[in-house]
Amino acid sequence: MSAVLNAPVVPDVPPRPFVPGPAGTHITIRGLTKYFAGWPLYEHFDLDIPKGKITSVFGPNGCGKSTLINMIAGLIPIDAGQILFDGKSLKDTKIGYVFQNYREAMFPWMRTIDNIAYPLKLEGRSKADVDRRMAELVASFDVKFDLNRFPYELSGGQQQTASIMRALAPSPEVLFLDEPFSALDFEMTLFIREKLQEVFMQTGTTMLLVSHDLEEAVYLADEVLLLTKRPTRVAEILRYGDARPRTVATLSEPSFISTKKLSLEIFQREVRR
DSSP: OHHHHTSOOOOOOOOOOOOOOOTTEEEEEEEEEEEETTEEEEEEEEEEEETTSEEEEEOSTTSOHHHHHHHHTTSSOOSEEEEEETTBOGGGSOEEEEOSOHHHHSOTTSOHHHHHHHHHHHTTOOHHHHHHHHHHHHHHTTOOSOTTSOGGGSOHHHHHHHHHHHHHTTOOSEEEEESTTTTSOHHHHHHHHHHHHHHHHHHOOEEEEEOSOHHHHHHHOSEEEEEOSSSBOEEEEEEOOOOSSOOGGGGGSHHHHHHHHHHHHHHHHHHHO
């Protein structure tokens, strides 16, 4: 009881002047503050996320990786701060979100094809437009399973594929991915990794990926955002520029090995603090 009574309260911090990010910034975060049970997770946190890049988020357990992207995506309220997308608010920005738990992300009473088309119907698109976009997605993902089945009739990998297709259906400006491979087997993980790469190369959509697998985080990233323990700060941002599409051969490239090694060293340094 005393621990609860003695817990710090969220400070009333006056907002600081907004400072825009450098050229090429897509998401600008300034003064982000989030407390849980009176204790700080993020406090006066600033970050610039580049446009048309994949940024992987990696850090110690409990540092708030998923919480960070959930706050940016508007799924968790913030206590203070400002988040802008190309200078716009979230409500004026089209986003997509791929959840870790695909079983709970899909509407079980809808056929899979209707799940994927749902964001398009929310936008009020015509049937012809919806059908055209669905055909594009099916071709892009080389879908071989029956989209007329209900989600619970599909394998885990098929459900997550459908979840990603749904997130991409409205052509979002930003795609959030919260550990999208964690519940998949290795074969399906490789398949979806490659499909995400293909989509990224075709569209240049800004992507923000949370991963607990360092190799995966580096392999997919243009930037690796390494976080500290809480109260969470940016430990380092490592840029990784190997050409796409990245393949199995990428894993033995000196640039990949050195980026992964440095990421691991920074991670271990932060864990020990």
